[in-house]
Amino acid sequence: MRVDESSIPTVDFAVTTEVDNRTCIVSVQGELDVYTAPLLRERLHEVLAQGASKVVLDLHGMTFIDSTGLGVVIGALKRLRESDGDLVLRAPSRSTRKVLDITGLREILEIID
Amino acid sequence: MSAGVGPEANGASADEDHIRLTVPARPEYVRLARLTASSLAARLGFTYDEIEDLRLAVDELCFLLVGPGQGRDGIVSLTFSTPHDHDLVGGPALVIVGEGPVGPQRPHPDSHPQELGELRELILTALADEYTVSRTSDTVQFRMVTRRRSRT
Numbered sequence: 478m479r480v481d482e483s484s485i486p487t488v489d490f491a492v493t494t495e496v497d498n499r500t501c502i503v504s505v506q507g508e509l510d511v512y513t514a515p516l517l518r519e520r521l522h523e524v525l526a527q528g529a530s531k532v533v534l535d536l537h538g539m540t541f542i543d544s545t546g547l548g549v550v551i552g553a554l555k556r557l558r559e560s561d562g563d564l565v566l567r568a569p570s571r572s573t574r575k576v577l578d579i580t581g582l583r584e585i586l587e588i589i590d
Numbered sequence: 591m592s593a594g595v596g597p598e599a600n601g602a603s604a605d606e607d608h609i610r611l612t613v614p615a616r617p618e619y620v621r622l623a624r625l626t627a628s629s630l631a632a633r634l635g636f637t638y639d640e641i642e643d644l645r646l647a648v649d650e651l652c653f654l655l656v657g658p659g660q661g662r663d664g665i666v667s668l669t670f671s672t673p674h675d676h677d678l679v680g681g682p683a684l685v686i687v688g689e690g691p692v693g694p695q696r697p698h699p700d701s702h703p704q705e706l707g708e709l710r711e712l713i714l715t716a717l718a719d720e721y722t723v724s725r726t727s728d729t730v731q732f733r734m735v736t737r738r739r740s741r742t
Contacts, residue, residue: 512618512621541649543646544650544653548705572639572646576713579716
């Protein structure tokens with residue numbers, strides 16, 4: 478298993494990836510917004526380019542998400558499903574679940590606890 | 591970045607407190623708008639869930655003023671008002687007015703801009719009690735009203 482971490486220290490934002498075979502756990506810490514979303518996008522592009530077919534997006538430590546962050550998640554989901562892969566969300570907060578409900582994305586995204 | 595608290599700082603009416611925040615039109619400063627809004631909402635007695643809703647709504651509107659990527663040239667000006675006469679706005683409320691520069695249209699790296707615009711509109715419709723967005727040839731403006739729903 479390989480573990481990598483990238484962060485934006487000034488805003489307490491970090492993305493950690495744990496790649497094990499073709500499954501990748503991507504953990505998000507902090508607030509995912511228009512400023513921090515590019516870091517998550519970059520890390521997801523990297524793990525997809527490395528051949529991951531299943532991504533578990535661990536949101537246990539994510540304290541905020543806006544439409545820009547949702548766009549990153551949707552972009553990765555589309556790319557994975559185009560190649561018969563999948564992306565699931567793990568442990569989103571109550572407020573994140575509410576945003577997923579509002580936007581209808583809960584219907585297309587699998588959520589695990 | 592600059593900030594001021596009325597009425598002394600900016601000649602605001604005695605009927606409401608005004609807090610002004612002026613920041614570069616760049617994504618890293620949107621967080622300050624969320625922090626300011628949530629701090630003021632807490633003073634007004636908003637619940638945790640109401641503050642979470644407000645943070646997201648103001649974030650989505652501020653996105654319209656800074657755009658994705660590196661942001662835009664110019665500044666974003668935000669005014670947070672807390673009217674003293676609650677009858678005027680239907681209860682304890684936070685009124686946020688924002689203005690920023692118009693930016694170039696850029697393709698979004700993840701999704702079609704229309705998809706993201708639709709997500710944003712769904713969020714704002716669900717979470718803001720009132721909001722309007724207007725554009726001129728060189729500025730984008732918004733006004734949002736969020737009321738406290740809970741009683742203290």
